[in-house]
Amino acid sequence: MPRGPVRARSRLRRTPVPLVLAAAVAALTLLPLVYIVVSTVDVGWSGIRELVFRPRVGELLWNTARLVGGTVLLCAALGVGAAWLVERTALPGRRTWHVLLVAPLAVPAFVTSYAWISVLPGLDTYAGALLVVTLSYFPFVYLPVVAAFRGLDPALEETARGLGLSGWAVFRRVQLPQLRVALLGGSLLVALHVLAEFGALQMLRYATFTTAIYDQYRATFNGPGATTLAGVLVLLCLALLLAELRLRGRHGYARTGAGVARTGRPVRLGALTLPSLLALAVLVGLSLVVPLGSLGTWLVCGSSTDLEVGALVTTTGTTLGLAAAAAAVTTAMALPTGWLAVRARGRLTTLLERSTYLGSSVPAIVIALALVTIAIDVTPWVYQTVPVLLAAYAILFLPRAIVPVRSAVEQSPRLYDDVAASLGSSAPDRLRRVTLPLLAPGIGAGAALVFLAVVTELTATLLLAPTGTTTLATAFWSASSALEYGAAAPYAVVMVLLSAPATVLLSHDARRGLTT
Structure with missing residues (x-):
């Protein structure tokens, strides 16, 4: 038997507690998927046929598919184009442009939608929805592509130019194939976000599966219709995941050696400098200046701005408290999975880790629907309580904690733990005095990412928050839904x-590789 599996089994036998904890975490993250499968089976084939094969579902499928497809294409074009200008050309102010192009991620999509719909009330069309989600999500393509551009070997491009290829031919035949993994990964993120988007599309009155599930749930309180629509939405998500894996392929474009650490010569834009600057200015203006300008206008001039400061402070405190609790719980749940993925690497631990990613790819509306149903049917005493809401946050954002925790485990030497054990230190003592201090940077990064995600989470909070609990997102949603734009602005x-x-964290590393 190969040494790898033997060593993995040996390590797992020595670490039964982390294994049990990681298995419990994986089971929690897969709970919504299990719920969908069981509920679909209960409905039966005749019920599925009656609920799925009807004109309304066909309309939702068309609306969702064309929005996802259009958004992915536009985000890919904008992300790749902006990344090429910032990373590969002698564009003036590249570092400043980089920060401005990442900054739209600081504005939640439903806030961007609110800003545009309050300025242009007639934007509740397909074109309006396409505009809003594209402006909200194109940085998801820009960020990985700009990082991929920085890692390309300039020698390949110089060789291609030496063979007589034009600039466009070099981009199409040399650069673009090497950007495929980054482009597909960013496009997948965009597609999954659009599938899961609720607030922005509900505000624009653009019907997709997510908004229909919410309306169905509110109308029938988790009837078979909502469950069936949720099953179709999950299938769409899984289809996207499989398509991305298939399109990515197995070809690699990494260098075979370290080579010479140098960057390619920036392309001189010449007469295209002014049009390029104008294009980036328009993109930043539409995605950042319009939302922030609209917020400022409504904050100062809105007729419904009579907001009690005490209410804002209380709501902010509630949001920060929930975000802090979710960050602590989610990071604690990420520890055993991240630790086992490195220290006891094997098929079982890899399966447990990937299960958390699969569970988090399920839209928030489906996770909330599953937890609501389970809480009512199995544990009614926890229905509409904080623990259920924290469980939803953990399922949604667990990968944001696992990735930095795993990275920290990779960088912490096993030797220190072994030495402490040889000196007679118990496992809890080693955890407190050796392991946790070494993992502190990764734990802090993961907790920060979860914290920031929870601050702007809307869909699960709307369905699961205890009665009387108001967060910044739900307070904003209530005011904007009542067309009280001034009250929503704060x-x-x-x-x-x-x-x-x-935004600062995301742009920091990339900024170091850019020159003005």
């Missing part, structure tokens, strides 16, 4: 301010 401003650190 909550949106606080959310943007709390989300801004995430």
